[in-house]
Amino acid sequence: MKNYEMSREEKDFLKDYDISRYDRPSLTADMAVFAILTAEDATEYRKDPRKQLGVLMIRRGTFPYKDCYALPGGFARKDESIEETAFRELKEETSLDSAFLEPFGMFSKPGRDPRGWIISQGFLALVDAEKYQIRAGSDAWEAKWFYIDVEQEEMKKHVRKDSAEICTRYCLKLERDGEVLSALVEERRTFQSHHETVVYEVLEDDGFAFDHAEIIIRAYLALRDRTEQSGRIVFDLMPEFFTLNTLQEAHEIILGEKLLTPNFRRKMAPYVIETDAMVTGAGHRPAKLFRRNLEAFYNMGN
Amino acid sequence: MKNYEMSREEKDFLKDYDISRYDRPSLTADMAVFAILTAEDATEYRKDPRKQLGVLMIRRGTFPYKDCYALPGGFARKDESIEETAFRELKEETSLDSAFLEPFGMFSKPGRDPRGWIISQGFLALVDAEKYQIRAGSDAWEAKWFYIDVEQEEMKKHVRKDSAEICTRYCLKLERDGEVLSALVEERRTFQSHHETVVYEVLEDDGFAFDHAEIIIRAYLALRDRTEQSGRIVFDLMPEFFTLNTLQEAHEIILGEKLLTPNFRRKMAPYVIETDAMVTGAGHRPAKLFRRNLEAFYNMGN
DNA sequence: ACAAAAGTGTTAAACTTACACCCATGC
DNA sequence: GCATGGGTGTAAGTTTAACACTTTTGT
Numbered sequence: 173m174k175n176y177e178m179s180r181e182e183k184d185f186l187k188d189y190d191i192s193r194y195d196r197p198s199l200t201a202d203m204a205v206f207a208i209l210t211a212e213d214a215t216e217y218r219k220d221p222r223k224q225l226g227v228l229m230i231r232r233g234t235f236p237y238k239d240c241y242a243l244p245g246g247f248a249r250k251d252e253s254i255e256e257t258a259f260r261e262l263k264e265e266t267s268l269d270s271a272f273l274e275p276f277g278m279f280s281k282p283g284r285d286p287r288g289w290i291i292s293q294g295f296l297a298l299v300d301a302e303k304y305q306i307r308a309g310s311d312a313w314e315a316k317w318f319y320i321d322v323e324q325e326e327m328k329k330h331v332r333k334d335s336a337e338i339c340t341r342y343c344l345k346l347e348r349d350g351e352v353l354s355a356l357v358e359e360r361r362t363f364q365s366h367h368e369t370v371v372y373e374v375l376e377d378d379g380f381a382f383d384h385a386e387i388i389i390r391a392y393l394a395l396r397d398r399t400e401q402s403g404r405i406v407f408d409l410m411p412e413f414f415t416l417n418t419l420q421e422a423h424e425i426i427l428g429e430k431l432l433t434p435n436f437r438r439k440m441a442p443y444v445i446e447t448d449a450m451v452t453g454a455g456h457r458p459a460k461l462f463r464r465n466l467e468a469f470y471n472m473g474n
Numbered sequence: 475m476k477n478y479e480m481s482r483e484e485k486d487f488l489k490d491y492d493i494s495r496y497d498r499p500s501l502t503a504d505m506a507v508f509a510i511l512t513a514e515d516a517t518e519y520r521k522d523p524r525k526q527l528g529v530l531m532i533r534r535g536t537f538p539y540k541d542c543y544a545l546p547g548g549f550a551r552k553d554e555s556i557e558e559t560a561f562r563e564l565k566e567e568t569s570l571d572s573a574f575l576e577p578f579g580m581f582s583k584p585g586r587d588p589r590g591w592i593i594s595q596g597f598l599a600l601v602d603a604e605k606y607q608i609r610a611g612s613d614a615w616e617a618k619w620f621y622i623d624v625e626q627e628e629m630k631k632h633v634r635k636d637s638a639e640i641c642t643r644y645c646l647k648l649e650r651d652g653e654v655l656s657a658l659v660e661e662r663r664t665f666q667s668h669h670e671t672v673v674y675e676v677l678e679d680d681g682f683a684f685d686h687a688e689i690i691i692r693a694y695l696a697l698r699d700r701t702e703q704s705g706r707i708v709f710d711l712m713p714e715f716f717t718l719n720t721l722q723e724a725h726e727i728i729l730g731e732k733l734l735t736p737n738f739r740r741k742m743a744p745y746v747i748e749t750d751a752m753v754t755g756a757g758h759r760p761a762k763l764f765r766r767n768l769e770a771f772y773n774m775g776n
Numbered sequence: 777a778c779a780a781a782a783g784t785g786t787t788a789a790a791c792t793t794a795c796a797c798c799c800a801t802g803c
Numbered sequence: 804g805c806a807t808g809g810g811t812g813t814a815a816g817t818t819t820a821a822c823a824c825t826t827t828t829g830t
Contacts, residue, residue, distance in 0.1 A: 176539070176542075176679060178538075178588075181537070182537045182538055182540065185537035185538065189589050189590075194500060194549055195551065195552045196498040196499060196500050196501065197498060197499070197501050197550065197552075198496060198498050199498065199499050199501070199582075199593065217802090217803075217806090217807095218801090218802070218803075218806060218807055218808085219806090219807070219808090220807085220808075235483070235484045235487035236480075236484055236487065237478070238484065240478075247496055248499070248582070249497065250497045250499075250584070250591050251584050252584065253582045253583050253584065254580055254582040254593070255582075270667070272669040275579070275580060277577070278556055278577060278580060278595055280501075280550070280555045280556040280557075281555050282552070282553050282554065282555065286480075287491050288491075289552050291501065291556070293580055329772070331769075331772075334768065335768075336768060336769075336772045338772055361772070363768060363771055363772050365572070366709055366710070366766045366768060366771060367574040367709075367710050368771070368772075377478060401703075407669075408669050415809085416809085416810090417808075417809070417810095432793075432794070432795085433809085433810075433811095434794090434795090434810080434811070434812080435792070435793065435794085437810080437811090438792095439792095452801080453801090453802080454801080454802085454807090454808080455801065455802050455803070455806085455807070455808085456800070456801050456802075456806080456807045456808045456809070457799060457800035457801050457807085457808060457809045457810080458800070458801070458809080459808080459809060459810090460809085460810090466636065466637075466638060466665060467633070467638075469638075469665055469670070470631070470633075470638045470640055470663070470665050470670075519779090519780095519829090519830075520778095520779060520780050520781085520828090520829070520830080521779090521780070521781095522780085522781075717782085718782085718783090719781075719782070719783095734820070734821070734822085735782085735783075736783080736784070736785080736821090736822090737819070737820065737821085739783080739784090740819095741819090754828080754829095755828090755829080756780090756781080756828080756829080757779085757780070757781085757828070757829045757830070758779075758780045758781040758782075758827070758828050758829075759780085759781060759782045759783080759826065759827035759828045760781095760782080760827070760828065761781080761782060761783090762782085762783090
């Protein structure tokens with residue numbers, strides 16, 4: 173873009189260029205904000221409170237999907253990139269001003285929004301829930317953490333000579349204060365002449381606005397994928413100082429399986445630095461607090 | 475979406491809803507189509523022709539960026555998803571009707587297109603070049619394979635107490651029939667309070683339309699990443715029957731390094747099936763032809 | 777014969793997995 | 804004392820990396 177000189181002719185062309193001749197979509201950013209929440213169970217003697225994955229939802233105060241829950245998000249402006257839209261809207265709607273944000277998918281199925289042609293860039297966002305107390309909603313909206321639970325069910329494998337289809341159903345359930353949202357999302361993974369296409373479809377939906385049930389499932393799968401791959405992403409759910417067991421818990425919650433502590437610690441050792449601080453008063457041996465080892469993060473790439 | 479019943483009130487709201495009140499971008503899909511090309515060197519006695527990574531470019535016949543080269547791509551229509559746009563445009567502009575297509579990024583920097591607010595979904599596309607002979611262009615455009623070469627230069631690491639920045643410069647060079655396009659793209663990877671943001675900037679540009687130099691670099695990096703991770707993606711560059719050495723060559727070209735043959739073969743063994751066919755007449759020992767083992771591909775996920 | 781590429785076997789080092797075990801605290 | 808979570812060591816199994824070597828062709 174630097175060395176390109178526009179000719180007189182080209183300038184004239186652009187002056188007369190009317191972009192509104194063509195149909196255009198509206199563009200939005202939707203953020204799936206995850207955090208590790210402590211369940212509000214009765215805390216038994218000496219027993220640590222159970223933790224769970226949470227996702228941030230906003231109750232819609234206006235049509236369409238009034239009173240349904242939607243992901244935080246909003247319309248892009250002309251003078252900003254879509255990443256800037258995501259940051260701005262996150263701050264406006266939830267007062268979160270710093271978070272890990274990563275695009276994970278574009279949602280553009282015709283008919284996904286009853287207001288018209290509206291496409292959305294989905295962002296995966298991770299925050300430390302303790303640090304950010306979500307401001308309660310104004311008249312227009314109300315932000316609220318839901319506990320999220322995803323049940324995965326392998327449906328069927330159609331295998332033929334030169335193609336195959338694998339269907340998986342994800343049963344999504346959000347819950348908080350007696351309020352329950354649920355949905356059933358099907359994933360069809362098709363292999364044809366050896367390459368793969370993935371399609372998602374919402375089969376049932378109770379309480380979600382737009383196609384946000386699908387967006388949440390795909391954000392959750394993206395989070396799980398990234399956690400399996402490197403585990404680095406999980407640090408974005410942690411506060412500045414944390415115990416290795418908290419970190420392990422976060423991994424276990426996302427992956428949905430127990431990990432072996434000694435192995436987990438060895439794997440994480442390069443990414444953390446021990447501090448002198450301890451967590452005491454928990455009814456059992458105090459835990460050392462660690463912090464991120466920044467060097468390990470940026471030395472990865474070589 | 476299934477179980478949601480619209481109220482009378484909501485229907486009225488939508489009837490009066492005028493989406494054109496807000497600014498809207500135009501939406502395009504741009505495809506970085508890669509293939510392994512055989513260099514047109516003089517073929518020496520008994521020596522296999524050198525191969526190289528190629529990318530498909532289209533010479534622009536109209537303003538803006540007339541006579542520059544752009545990625546194949548085009549505007550989205552109201553009644554299709556962005557994936558459908560990508561397939562349709564690829565077919566229209568290059569006659570490629572089957573390819574691996576994967577979204578790898580959204581490009582929405584303000585000012586990236588002089589015609590106005592135009593955003594683009596980038597797709598990585600891989601094809602077997604031998605199978606698809608690109609049709610020569612009409613008056614409006616001309617599709618052409620370029621040899622692509624990317625030189626990577628680590629610039630600097632600014633490391634401070636709680637943040638770090640790593641700059642890398644990618645020197646992009648496309649070449650074919652004496653025609654040369656080149657660009658210099660800088661990547662700034664910033665670690666702040668332990669999470670990472672990546673920004674790209676085109677520093678120099680000679681012959682590319684729009685921000686397509688950046689799109690090509692990011693597509694290339696996506697391809698390299700996916701190759702490092704699983705290697706499965708490389709099969710999309712292969713014809714139906716191929717030798718293991720061809721496959722290894724493709725890996726080496728993408729990764730930019732030599733691999734050890736015995737190890738490579740062991741790694742690929744589960745994904746390929748031996749056939750009876752052979753490649754003869756090459757002036758050296760004939761090579762067995764293999765084909766993909768479909769089962770291995772879809773069994774990955776469990 | 778021999779250059780070029782095709783293809784195999786063998787070993788050491790690195791990493792992963794599994795399990796057994798001890799430690800420190802608050803009630 | 805003891806339940807609960809915090810924390811370490813060690814051995815077996817698996818994967819990866821490196822290298823040395825044999826085979827088969829066309830001219």
